[in-house]
Amino acid sequence: xxxxxxxxxxxxxxxxxxxxxxxxxxxxxxxxxxxxxxxxxxxxxxxxxxxxxxxxxxxxxxxxxxxxxxxxxxxxxxxxxxxxxxxxxxxxxxxxxxxxxxxxxxxxxxxxxxxxxxxxxxxxxxxxxxxxxxxxxxxxxxxxxxxxxxxxxxxxxxxxxxxxxxxxxxxxxxxxxxxxxxxxxxxxxxxxxxxxxxxxxxxxxxxxxxxxxxxxxxxxxxxxxxxxxxxxxxxxxxxxxxxxxxxxxxxxxxxxxxxxxxxxxxxxxxxxxxxxxxxxxxxxxxxxxxxxxxxxxxxxxxxxxxxxxxxxxxxxxxxxxxxxxxxxxxxxxxxxxxxxxxxxxxxxxxxxxxxxxxxxxxxxxxxxxxxxxxxxxxxxxx
Numbered sequence: 210x211x212x213x214x215x216x217x218x219x220x221x222x223x224x225x226x227x228x229x230x231x232x233x234x235x236x237x238x239x240x241x242x243x244x245x246x247x248x249x250x251x252x253x254x255x256x257x258x259x260x261x262x263x264x265x266x267x268x269x270x271x272x273x274x275x276x277x278x279x280x281x282x283x284x285x286x287x288x289x290x291x292x293x294x295x296x297x298x299x300x301x302x303x304x305x306x307x308x309x310x311x312x313x314x315x316x317x318x319x320x321x322x323x324x325x326x327x328x329x330x331x332x333x334x335x336x337x338x339x340x341x342x343x344x345x346x347x348x349x350x351x352x353x354x355x356x357x358x359x360x361x362x363x364x365x366x367x368x369x370x371x372x373x374x375x376x377x378x379x380x381x382x383x384x385x386x387x388x389x390x391x392x393x394x395x396x397x398x399x400x401x402x403x404x405x406x407x408x409x410x411x412x413x414x415x416x417x418x419x420x421x422x423x424x425x426x427x428x429x430x431x432x433x434x435x436x437x438x439x440x441x442x443x444x445x446x447x448x449x450x451x452x453x454x455x456x457x458x459x460x461x462x463x464x465x466x467x468x469x470x471x472x473x474x475x476x477x478x479x480x481x482x483x484x485x486x487x488x489x490x491x492x493x494x495x496x497x498x499x500x501x502x503x504x505x506x507x508x509x510x511x512x513x514x515x516x517x518x519x520x521x522x523x524x525x526x527x528x529x530x531x532x533x534x535x536x537x538x539x540x541x542x543x544x545x546x547x548x549x550x551x552x553x554x555x556x557x558x559x560x561x562x563x564x565x566x567x568x569x570x571x572x573x574x575x576x577x578x579x580x581x582x583x584x585x586x587x588x589x590x591x
Contacts, residue, residue, distance in 0.1 A: 219254030236364035273335025386427030494567035503585025517571020529559030
């Protein structure tokens with residue numbers, strides 16, 4: 210096998226779902242409603258791809274970390290009649306398309322759903338690790354995409370019956386609210402909410418969950434694409450278990466922090482310039498203080514007036530946010546007639562800059578222009 214091509218095609222995304230809110234039912238819950246397992250393969254890329262084979266591996270036996278002790282009962286549902294499932298032993302199952310050539314073809318944005326019945330989980334509560342190996346291609350070269358999934362076996366159906374966000378995609382700086390449905394207050398296990406890489410928050414009590422198990426968290430202001438996980442810690446006959454659901458909210462034009470950035474195309478960082486001062490015969494001192502909302506540069510050009518004293522520029526840049534860190538000062542002086550003096554003043558985001566231009570006598574010519582990196586302004590102090 211060779212790795213997928215880095216630039217021409219995105220690999221497919223495989224997920225493993227159940228018809229019972231992510232849980233494999235055992236005990237009375239299994240008798241009320243059997244769990245169906247679903248293999249879902251989607252194509253997130255811009256090119257069509259072919260899914261030639263899927264290998265499903267599940268632990269077989271009677272233990273808490275096994276799925277079933279009767280794997281020979283696993284079957285594809287009738288709606289997946291263009292595919293065939295074969296047991297190859299040791300809990301491994303091969304799924305291949307048997308219908309026309311288009312059976313395994315996935316157009317951009319398309320999904321392939323393969324429902325499996327007859328899972329028949331064993332009676333011990335626990336969690337089992339299942340894996341999928343998707344063999345796919347875009348031309349004649351076959352690639353392999355592997356994923357693992359932790360499935361909970363339990364006799365309860367209502368740990369987390371829903372977990373949603375108010376929007377799946379928002380603009381930077383906008384808000385989302387998370388809602389979920391869990392266990393009622395009587396006998397409710399601990400619920401933990403994970404937001405991105407932050408430490409989890411306990412959300413099983415008011416104001417986050419009411420007595421009926423309705424949960425709500427937010428609104429949350431997002432500046433980058435963020436993943437969320439709601440995790441339940443519970444104890445069953447087989448010991449301690451955890452069960453969770455995840456979702457993600459995509460942020461358009463997000464903040465981005467990278468360790469190294471390169472481009473094989475054009476790069477545009479400079480935003481629209483703003484004139485701060487533009488005079489050909491200034492006879493009064495110019496003094497202003499600004500705060501930068503983004504990194505940027507102030508380009509200065511000074512020229513001494515005819516019969517006037519030298520023109521002077523002073524730019525004092527403080528540390529961002531008044532942190533007390535090191536700032537810097539830039540000075541320039543146009544002493545010679547018809548010989549402009551130029552200066553470039555770097556200003557980091559959050560810093561304040563005090564600008565001063567003057568001539569001790571006579572007039573001066575000066576241009577001060579703000580060049581932001583991206584979208585950002587210099588805001589004058591009031």
